[in-house]
Structures are given as structure tokens and as C-alpha cells.
Amino acid sequence: MAKIGFIGLGKMGLPMARNLMKAGHQVTGFDVVPEAVAAFVTAGGTAAPSAAAAATGAEFVVSMLPAGQHVRAAMLGPAGAAAASPPGAVLIDSSTIDVATARALALEAGRPVVDAPVSGGTMGAENGTLTFMVGGDAATFEKVKPILAGMGRTIVHCGAAGAGQVAKACNNMMLAINMIGVSEAMNMADQLGLPRQKLYDIVSTATGRSFALTDYPPVPDLVATCPANNDYKPGFAAALMAKDLGLAQEAAASAGVATPMGKAAAGFFKQFVDQGEGGKDFSAIIQFMRAMAR
Numbered sequence: 001m002a003k004i005g006f007i008g009l010g011k012m013g014l015p016m017a018r019n020l021m022k023a024g025h026q027v028t029g030f031d032v033v034p035e036a037v038a039a040f041v042t043a044g045g046t047a048a049p050s051a052a053a054a055a056t057g058a059e060f061v062v063s064m065l066p067a068g069q070h071v072r073a074a075m076l077g078p079a080g081a082a083a084a085s086p087p088g089a090v091l092i093d094s095s096t097i098d099v100a101t102a103r104a105l106a107l108e109a110g111r112p113v114v115d116a117p118v119s120g121g122t123m124g125a126e127n128g129t130l131t132f133m134v135g136g137d138a139a140t141f142e143k144v145k146p147i148l149a150g151m152g153r154t155i156v157h158c159g160a161a162g163a164g165q166v167a168k169a170c171n172n173m174m175l176a177i178n179m180i181g182v183s184e185a186m187n188m189a190d191q192l193g194l195p196r197q198k199l200y201d202i203v204s205t206a207t208g209r210s211f212a213l214t215d216y217p218p219v220p221d222l223v224a225t226c227p228a229n230n231d232y233k234p235g236f237a238a239a240l241m242a243k244d245l246g247l248a249q250e251a252a253a254s255a256g257v258a259t260p261m262g263k264a265a266a267g268f269f270k271q272f273v274d275q276g277e278g279g280k281d282f283s284a285i286i287q288f289m290r291a292m293a294r
Helices: 013-022 034-042 051-055 068-075 099-108 121-127 138-148 163-192 196-203 238-255 260-277 282-293
Strands: 003-007 026-030 060-063 090-093 113-115 130-135 152-159
Touching: 003 013, 003 051, 013 026, 013 034, 013 060, 013 121, 026 034, 026 051, 051 060, 060 068, 060 138, 068 090, 068 099, 090 099, 090 138, 099 113, 099 163, 099 238, 113 138, 113 163, 121 130, 130 138, 130 163, 138 152, 152 163, 163 196, 163 238, 163 260, 163 282, 238 260, 238 282, 260 282
Parallel strands: 003 026, 003 060, 060 090, 090 113, 130 152
Antiparallel strands: 113 130
């Protein structure tokens, strides 16, 4: 079993770290929020006073942080986790960040690096069923697979550095577009008198089916585990979806790719978050789409 430093013990990072410990790894963790560190220690982890301290002596360093600037601050520089880790350590960044920062980390860290963003939300993190989209060289990918297997079910090598972030940006852009489409259809069915359950039963077996409908519908009483049944308590917050859609638009612009639906989705989610609804689950976008008609 491996010695692992874990940086970022929030809603995703904490259950991921717990699953690594369940898999038998020795995990030392750091977070800027004392309550997060306390919860990690209660779960059996060893607290570190800094990101660098968490990386000291580690064979692998995993980060799960909000944005690219946080990853840079934690990992790079003379007091960063990369420099503090042993020369043979491997860095695994599971944050969802911009492609440029992911590629810069791989170039500047002085250690083998993979970008390994995830899909599956907090439920996937709790259950150890995350999907990892991994960018980096093939040899490093093989080294990190056993570590990622402690936290996820599906582990895909996407290509060179940054490729994992590209895959994540594409995935979340598609998810957001699908959720908006499902929301529009549900609202239309409501207004025209078609029961939601009937629509669900039909479309979940027809050509309009998608994860946003079959597993994560934006209305209650269709799928018991979806946030719509719990006042939209987030599995994946609207503010995070808005951030990810912004990253997708940055990536598309850098490549000269037209993504008009993605751009529209980014605009809708930004407006929803700007209204103070960023703490709700992203499926609550149905409320924004409903209000547009009024």
C-alpha cells in the first residue's frame, strides 16, 4: 500500500481520501478549512499543517481543489507540494481546471504528473464509483491506476497532459445542455397537461433519453435519489457547473471551435448563479428556465 498526500478535503476530496484509506493506503491530508481537516482526522487520516507537509514523504500526491490558481498555489513554487515531495513521487490533480494550467503543471512540477478530473459527483465520491479522465504519459498512467482504483470504477487514459481536462470540459458541457433540454421539455409537458411520469416513462425508453432524464431528472418523484427530491440540495452545485462551462468556453475559444449551445448554457447558468442560486444543485436550472416564460 502507498503513502499518499491529499490536498483539498472538501465535499469531493474528503470521501475520496476516506476511500483511499479504506483501500489500505496511508493518507496524510491538508485543507485550509479546519473543519474539513477535523472530519478527515475523525475518519482515520493524519493531518498536515500545509500542502507541502502533506506531500513530504508521499509516493503519490492527490489534489482536489476549486480552480487552477489554487492548484498552482498548492503545487508549484519553492514552498509547494511538488518540491516538497520525494523525487520519485507522482502528482495526481483531480481538480477540474483549465487546460492551460493542467499542461503548465505537467511542465513545471519537476515530477511525473497526471490531470485526472472526475465525473460522478458527491455520490460517486462517497461510493467509490467515480469516473477518472486521465491526461499524461502512458507509463505514469499505469502507475496511478491502482491509486485511482481506490476511488473510482472507470479509469480512462485520454492522452497527453491536459487531455483529461479536455474530456471533462466536453462531458460537463454536454451534461449542462442535456439538463437544460430536459428542463424545457418538463416545463412544456407541465403547461400542456402531460403528466411528468408519462413523459419520463416514454422518453426514458425513446430517442430523447439521457442521463439528465433517466438518472438525474430536474423534477421530484421520478428518481428517488436525485436532488429534486431534496429541495435541490447539491450533488453538483450550479456554481460549479457555471465554472466548468466557463472553462469549456475558454477551451473552445483557444481551439477556435464554435459551441453555440455550450455558450448559451454557460449564459443561462451564469445568470442563475448571479441570482444567488449557485448553492443549489445544477438541476435546479429548471427553475430559471420556468421563470423565463413568465
